[in-house]
Structures are given as C-alpha cells and as structure tokens.
Amino acid sequence: MTVVPETGGDTIFASGYEAYDRLSPAWKRFAETLTATHRNATLKKLASEGGDDLISGDRGSPDNRGLDFEASHPVIRTNPVTGWKSIMAAGHQVHDGRFDNVTPREDQILKEYFVPVFTPQPCNRIVSVGEKPYLDPNSTSRRAALSKL
Structure with missing residues (x-):
C-alpha cells in the first residue's frame, strides 16, 4: 500500500468488480x-x-464491536447500490483469518489463490462504515450490467 491506515476496518477496492469478472464461470460459482x-491478528x-486505546463498543x-476484530463475510459480496458482485475475501484480513467450513489444506489453497488478488498491487486503503456484507444470488457482475447499456 502506498498509504497505510492507522486503524482497521473493512477494505473495499474498486477493482473488486473487475477481479470478480476475471474469474472463470466455474470459480465464480x-x-x-x-x-x-476476516481477522486482524496484529491490531491489538x-x-x-503504541499505547493506543481501542474502542470496544459500537464502532458505527x-x-x-468488541476487541476480537473478527467477522465472517461472503467471499463474493453484492454492492447494495449497484447490485454488482465483487470479491471481498482478499488481502491480509483473510490471510490472518480463514475460509470457513473447509479443511486446513483447502484453506491454504484458497488463501494462495485469493489473497494475492489485491495484496501485491499499490493501493490506497479507504475505511468506511457500511452495511453487513451479503451476497444476493440474483445479482450480476459489473461487466454483465454494463454490457446491457
């Protein structure tokens, strides 16, 4: 990253749409x-x-809330505004966390595939308070939506 934040939170990349679109149909399914x-193992x-206090109560x-800084999210999420699908499970939060309901070896394989989607690229990290990530199975990809225009 070219600018590293001092606090944690969800990391959202505009290219998550493109990353999803570049998956094969089988990998998308x-x-x-x-x-x-998602887990931030080093934040605490x-x-x-650094002598900093962490907010354990409601953070938006x-x-x-809490000090575990751990949350389970869909690997592919739907943007509630655009209705487009994007990859959410990529980066260090998943590297420090785990893919759910898979064996340790499968977790390792999935991390080797998904974590490098974003981590080697220069980027600026933007942290916001948003909705709980979800996947609407009827949502579409950015490319599919734009091809109809």
Whole structure:
C-alpha cells in the first residue's frame, strides 16, 4: 500500500468488480458458495505497543464491536447500490483469518489463490462504515450490467 491506515476496518477496492469478472464461470460459482472469517491478528498488538486505546463498543454498526476484530463475510459480496458482485475475501484480513467450513489444506489453497488478488498491487486503503456484507444470488457482475447499456 502506498498509504497505510492507522486503524482497521473493512477494505473495499474498486477493482473488486473487475477481479470478480476475471474469474472463470466455474470459480465464480464456487466462490459464491464460500464465506471467510476476516481477522486482524496484529491490531491489538500494535495498539498496545503504541499505547493506543481501542474502542470496544459500537464502532458505527451493532455488529462491529468488541476487541476480537473478527467477522465472517461472503467471499463474493453484492454492492447494495449497484447490485454488482465483487470479491471481498482478499488481502491480509483473510490471510490472518480463514475460509470457513473447509479443511486446513483447502484453506491454504484458497488463501494462495485469493489473497494475492489485491495484496501485491499499490493501493490506497479507504475505511468506511457500511452495511453487513451479503451476497444476493440474483445479482450480476459489473461487466454483465454494463454490457446491457
């Protein structure tokens, strides 16, 4: 990253739509069945070392509270405004977390595939308070939506 944030939160990349569109049809179908537990393993350690206090109460959403900094989300999520699908499970939160309901070896394979989707690219990280991520199976991809214009 060219600009590294001092706090955690969901990381949303505009290219998540393109990353989804670049999956093969078989990988799209498979990825839409997966959830992943996002986890920030180093946040508490870094805050403690820096003498910073972490907010354990409500951080903008009733689901975003506590000091575990762990949440399970669909690997492919639907943007509630555009209705487009994008990859959500990529990056260090999944690297530190796990893909749900798979064996340790399968988790490793999925991480080797999905984590590098975003992590080697230069980017700016934007943290926002938003809705709980979900996947609408009837949603479409960005390319499919734009091809109808």
